[in-house]
Each structure stands twice: as structure tokens, then as C-alpha cells.
Amino acid sequence: MRRLGDLEAEIMDRLWTWNRPATVREVVDDINKIRPVAYTTVMTVTNILYTKGWLLRGKQGRAWLYSPVRSREAYAAALMEDGLGASKDRPAALVHFVENMSEEEVAALRKALRNVGRQANA
Amino acid sequence: MNVAAVLVVYTTVVGFAAPRLILRARWPHRAPALAAAVWQALAVSFSIGIALFAHHLAMPTEHLHAGLVGLLHSCGFDVEVGRPDPGLTDPLAVGVPAAVAIALAASFTFQVMRARRARAAHREALDLVGRHSARLSATVLPYDLPAAYCLPGRRPRVVVSDAAVRALTPEQLGAVLEHEQAHIAGRHHLVLASVEAFHSVFRRLPLARHAREQTALLLEMIADDRALRHHSDEVLATAMYEMAAARPPAGALAAGGHTVLIRLQRVLGPREAPHPALWSSVAAVAVAVPLLPLLVACPPGLG
Numbered sequence: 001m002r003r004l005g006d007l008e009a010e011i012m013d014r015l016w017t018w019n020r021p022a023t024v025r026e027v028v029d030d031i032n033k034i035r036p037v038a039y040t041t042v043m044t045v046t047n048i049l050y051t052k053g054w055l056l057r058g059k060q061g062r063a064w065l066y067s068p069v070r071s072r073e074a075y076a077a078a079l080m081e082d083g084l085g086a087s088k089d090r091p092a093a094l095v096h097f098v099e100n101m102s103e104e105e106v107a108a109l110r111k112a113l114r115n116v117g118r119q120a121n122a
Numbered sequence: 123m124n125v126a127a128v129l130v131v132y133t134t135v136v137g138f139a140a141p142r143l144i145l146r147a148r149w150p151h152r153a154p155a156l157a158a159a160v161w162q163a164l165a166v167s168f169s170i171g172i173a174l175f176a177h178h179l180a181m182p183t184e185h186l187h188a189g190l191v192g193l194l195h196s197c198g199f200d201v202e203v204g205r206p207d208p209g210l211t212d213p214l215a216v217g218v219p220a221a222v223a224i225a226l227a228a229s230f231t232f233q234v235m236r237a238r239r240a241r242a243a244h245r246e247a248l249d250l251v252g253r254h255s256a257r258l259s260a261t262v263l264p265y266d267l268p269a270a271y272c273l274p275g276r277r278p279r280v281v282v283s284d285a286a287v288r289a290l291t292p293e294q295l296g297a298v299l300e301h302e303q304a305h306i307a308g309r310h311h312l313v314l315a316s317v318e319a320f321h322s323v324f325r326r327l328p329l330a331r332h333a334r335e336q337t338a339l340l341l342e343m344i345a346d347d348r349a350l351r352h353h354s355d356e357v358l359a360t361a362m363y364e365m366a367a368a369r370p371p372a373g374a375l376a377a378g379g380h381t382v383l384i385r386l387q388r389v390l391g392p393r394e395a396p397h398p399a400l401w402s403s404v405a406a407v408a409v410a411v412p413l414l415p416l417l418v419a420c421p422p423g424l425g
Contacts, residue, residue, distance in 0.1 A: 072251055080265045082244060083281055096270070097302065097362075101383075112386055113359060
């Protein structure tokens with residue numbers, strides 16, 4: 001059983017890849033190449049994405065055209081900055097690999113690594 | 123001897139002197155898990171000490187043992203012997219220690235819930251934007267700098283940037299991913315939440331400040347050690363350097379960058395576990411320290 005979130009991801013994935021406004025019908029037809037999915041289901045989930053603020057829509061004739069509010073890269077950058085603690089209100093429990101460092105600290109790191117390399121080669 | 127005075131001395135030692143002692147010692151970085159446990163034990167010990175001190179201030183004339191039993195009883199421990207007459211118990215004597223316990227518990231719950239909410243929102247967006255890689259067991263995000271972090275909790279995610287996947291060798295990437303997996307498997311976010319909670323209640327206390335800073339660093343070291351089980355020192359160190367060097371220089375507000383340097387020197391240097399005798403005596407202290415204030419307030423055999 002697929003979760004709602006999976007279908008949300010499939011819809012967003014297509015709209016980001018196509019990089020142009022699209023109708024629900026186009027999305028349904030494309031997903032149907034891989035697996036059967038009902039038009040009404042996709043329409044409902046697309047509407048959820050619209051109300052959550054992920055999609056913009058405009059009317060063309062009788063059909064709604066949907067497009068992502070921001071690019072995938074823009075969302076990814078915001079998520080990364082949040083995850084790495086660049087945003088002000090860092091939730092306490094996002095543990096990340098390395099913090100931002102000053103140039104002097106990076107230089108000190110490089111020196112420490114180089115020393116070891118020399119010892120290994122000697 | 124006045125028990126309240128002894129408790130003041132004890133909590134002062136734990137709250138002010140003990141952190142300096144640990145900061146100066148060399149074993150914490152060699153046994154990071156033990157050191158993290160010692161910080162937790164000190165925080166618990168300090169809290170109990172403060173609660174008992176408040177209790178004794180509020181009812182100085184009450185017989186010690188009855189007071190302690192009364193305190194235990196009021197905290198929900200069913201102590202059968204010597205239950206004090208409820209009419210004698212001063213509400214302050216119970217109220218102040220209870221307030222300390224409630225403040226700590228509420229702060230911990232708040233920290234955990236706040237982080238959980240933030241993670242849930244983050245994860246939902248992550249699942250839409252990122253691509254899950256079954257090979258890496260991680261979510262890959264399009265991002266120009268090599269970076270990695272994890273979302274701990276019940277539905278955890280390890281996140282890496284596609285730049286990290288490109289820039290690091292498979293070995294290095296494996297070490298980074300294993301480091302993040304160690305945070306998740308070890309439930310490090312709960313340990314962080316507890317020192318965060320302790321710090322928000324006892325904000326100006328050196329023990330609280332150092333416990334929070336040191337625990338964060340020690341948890342990174344624990345995760346480093348886990349990654350080193352299957353990867354060489356140099357692979358992990360190079361991965362650390364690659365990721366640190368590619369990041370933009372820190373602004374004035376970003377602090378603690380030097381911890382990467384400490385970690386890197388530790389990974390590259392000789393890492394000897396402390397002598398078993400030292401290890402077990404520190405472990406014994408960690409177990410005994412939370413009980414000490416109780417012994418001070420109620421010497422066994424004198425009740």
C-alpha cells in the first residue's frame with residue numbers, strides 16, 4: 001500500500017522535471033505509464049499540495065494548470081541550511097557532520113592532515 | 123553538623139569545581155561515552171542536591187530522616203517505615219524540591235516535543251524534495267556544497283548533498299553515513315535534549331554550560347568511533363576535511379567550529395582507551411555521584 005506522501009512526491013517530481021505548468025490530466029497520464037492511479041486521487045492530492053503551499057495554480061480554459069512555487073534546488077537549499085543549523089532557531093536534535101569554520105580553522109585542519117600524510121609516507 | 127551547609131558545599135563542588143576538573147582531564151576524549159555519562163550523572167546529582175537543600179532550608183527543625191522519607195514519599199516512592207505525620211510536613215519543604223523536579227521534567231519534555239515537531243515538518247519537505255537512495259540508505263538533496271546531517275527519532279533520515287556524493291570517494295561517503303547512522307542508533311538527540319533541558323533550568327551554572335557543550339562534542343566523538351570500526355582513520359579525517367573546507371567561512375554568530383579540529387586531531391592521533399582501572403573508577407564515580415546528596419542528607423545508620 002502506497003502512502004499519500006509517495007504520491008505527493010511523484011506529483012512534485014514530475015512538475016519539477018517538466019519545469020512548466022501542467023494539468024492534473026498530464027500528471028495522471030504520466031504516472032499511468034508506470035502504474036494505474038485514479039484521476040480523482042491525483043486531483044485530491046494535487047489540491048492538498050496546493051493548499052499546503054507547494055503549488056501555484058492558474059486557470060487555462062476550463063482546466064487548472066499547476067506549477068511548483070519554488071524550484072527543487074531552492075527547497076533543497078532551505079532544507080540543507082535548516083538541517084545544518086544555519087537558520088536562527090535550530091531545533092536541538094539535528095546532528096550534523098561538521099560545522100561552519102573560520103578560514104584559520106580550515107588551514108589548521110589542512111595542516112593536521114598534511115602532517116599525518118607526511119608521517120605515513122616517511 | 124548542619125546538613126543544609128553540607129549540601130551547599132556539595133552542590134557548589136558539583137556545579138562549579140567538577141566541570142573544571144573534567145575539562146582538564148585527558149580521559150574524556152579517550153572514553154567519550156563514559157565522559158558523556160559522567161556529565162549526565164553530575165547534572166542529576168546537582169539537581170538532587172539542590173532539591174534536598176531547598177527541602178532542608180524549608181524545614182530545618184524536622185528530624186533528618188523523617189524529612190527525607192517524607193520527601194521520597196511525596197515524590198511517589200512508597201516508603202513504609204517512618205512515614206511522617208502529614209500534619210507536620212511543611213508544604214514548602216515538599217513544594218520547592220517538587221518545583222525543581224517539575225521544571226526539569228517540563229523543560230526536557232518541551233525540548234523533545236519542539237525538536238520532534240521541527241523534525242516532522244523537515245522530514246515531510248525532505249521526502250518531497252529529496253531522492254531516496256536505497257544504495258546509500260540516505261536521502262540525497264541537490265546542494266552545491268558537500269554536507270551531511272541526520273534527522274533522528276522514530277522515522278529517521280540520513281541526508282547528504284549530491285555534491286558530497288560527487289566529491290567524496292565511496293569509502294569516505296561510507297564513513298560519513300556511518301557517523302550519521304551512529305547518531306540515530308544511539309538516540310543522541312535525547313541525550314542532547316536532556317543537557318539542553320538542564321541548561322535551560324540552571325542557565326548560569328558552569329556545570330550546565332559545560333555539560334551542554336561537552337556532550338555535543340562527545341556525541342560527535344562517539345559517532346566518529348563508530349565510523350572508525352569499518353573505516354580507516356585517514357578516510358574519516360579526509361572526509362571531515364573535505365566537507366569542512368568546502369563550506370563558506372563562518373559568520374560572527376556561528377561558534378564551535380574548532381570542535382572539528384579537536385575531532386580531526388583525535389581521529390588522526392593515537393587513540394588509546396583509558397587504563398581499565400581508571401575506566402572502572404570513573405564509571406564507579408558516575409554511578410555513585412547521583413546518590414551522594416542522598417547520603418549527605420541521610421547518613422545510613424543515623425536515621
